Amino acid sequence: MGGHTLMAYSNAQADKIYWHYTPNIKYSLGIDYQEDKITEQSFASARFTYLLHRKNTATSQRNLYLKSGVGLNDSDNHFYGLAGDWETRRLFVGFSAQQQSGQGYDLFEQTFKLGVAPYLGDYGDLHTWLMIETKKNDFDDRRTTYPVLRLFKGGALVEIGYHKKTDWDVHLMYRF
Amino acid sequence: MKTTLILGATLIFLASTSQAQHHHNMHDMHSHEGHMHEQMVDGKALEVDVERFDNFVSDIPGDKIAVVSVQGMVCDFCARGIEKSFGKNNQISKIDVDLASGKVLLGFQSDAEIDQAYIEKQILNNGLNTTAIQVLGD
Numbered sequence: 563m564g565g566h567t568l569m570a571y572s573n574a575q576a577d578k579i580y581w582h583y584t585p586n587i588k589y590s591l592g593i594d595y596q597e598d599k600i601t602e603q604s605f606a607s608a609r610f611t612y613l614l615h616r617k618n619t620a621t622s623q624r625n626l627y628l629k630s631g632v633g634l635n636d637s638d639n640h641f642y643g644l645a646g647d648w649e650t651r652r653l654f655v656g657f658s659a660q661q662q663s664g665q666g667y668d669l670f671e672q673t674f675k676l677g678v679a680p681y682l683g684d685y686g687d688l689h690t691w692l693m694i695e696t697k698k699n700d701f702d703d704r705r706t707t708y709p710v711l712r713l714f715k716g717g718a719l720v721e722i723g724y725h726k727k728t729d730w731d732v733h734l735m736y737r738f
Numbered sequence: 739m740k741t742t743l744i745l746g747a748t749l750i751f752l753a754s755t756s757q758a759q760h761h762h763n764m765h766d767m768h769s770h771e772g773h774m775h776e777q778m779v780d781g782k783a784l785e786v787d788v789e790r791f792d793n794f795v796s797d798i799p800g801d802k803i804a805v806v807s808v809q810g811m812v813c814d815f816c817a818r819g820i821e822k823s824f825g826k827n828n829q830i831s832k833i834d835v836d837l838a839s840g841k842v843l844l845g846f847q848s849d850a851e852i853d854q855a856y857i858e859k860q861i862l863n864n865g866l867n868t869t870a871i872q873v874l875g876d
């Protein structure tokens with residue numbers, strides 16, 4: 563089928579705009595542009611995501627993805643990682659483990675996310691998810707845990723997390 | 739950049755809200771013609787939401803209906819993908835994705851040949867699995 567996804571992220575580490583194309587469900591190719599807040603550099607990367615595993619049941623879907631990216635001008639900027647999720651219409655569990663490198667730094671980050679949909683909407687309705695996410699990296703070796711609100715309608719998904727130390731964590735996604 | 743993001747989010751939301759409105763209009767129509775849903779020719783019961791099924795067939799009288807049971811259909815992205823795939827087929831008159839029951843209803847023009855392998859392939863292209871296809875009105 564093939565589809566486009568446009569994403570934007572903003573958190574304590576980076577601001578990022580990311581577009582990818584998915585020719586089939588197995589993989590997607592894309593490009594992102596980011597402002598790395600650790601090195602204060604701005605650069606573009608090529609991105610590749612591969613679906614390692616998917617398991618469907620009548621009420622659930624489980625996925626495991628390989629993710630990678632490399633700076634177009636400087637391969638010192640790169641990352642690779644694993645991300646997985648299991649979801650039903652009611653529950654969401656997700657994790658990621660990612661090794662990231664920039665100019666003069668390496669960062670290993672793990673995240674874990676748990677979500678629940680307080681009501682089940684029909685296709686086309688506004689879907690709301692109440693989530694909690696916890697992140698830990700070996701940069702400052704501190705775990706941050708914060709609430710995330712996910713709103714999902716049509717092709718658009720918005721996630722907003724807030725933590726008093728790291729401030730806002732915003733993620734937008736639009737599929738077309 | 740954060741302000742831009744939050745602004746962008748709001749805009750995307752407003753845009754998609756007006757777009758998705760037609761789904762509801764479809765469910766508002768009420769008709770109880772075409773009570774094909776009780777029992778299949780092969781004796782198997784058809785597991786669909788009866789009211790939803792009646793609504794579906796009400797404005798496509800005489801069309802063949804394929805009821806597809808799908809695994810892994812957990813969110814609107816799945817549903818949108820399915821709509822997009824089957825939407826390309828001009829023999830298909832109507833599509834309804836019911837996430838709650840895991841069913842996709844497809845209306846085919848009365849002279850169409852329903853190819854089960856074709857249906858399964860579209861579902862698989864969306865990363866989902868077909869467990870059953872029941873055809874009515876053939």
Ligand SMILES: [Cu+2]
Pocket residue numbers: 811812813814815816817
């Ligand atoms: Cu989905």
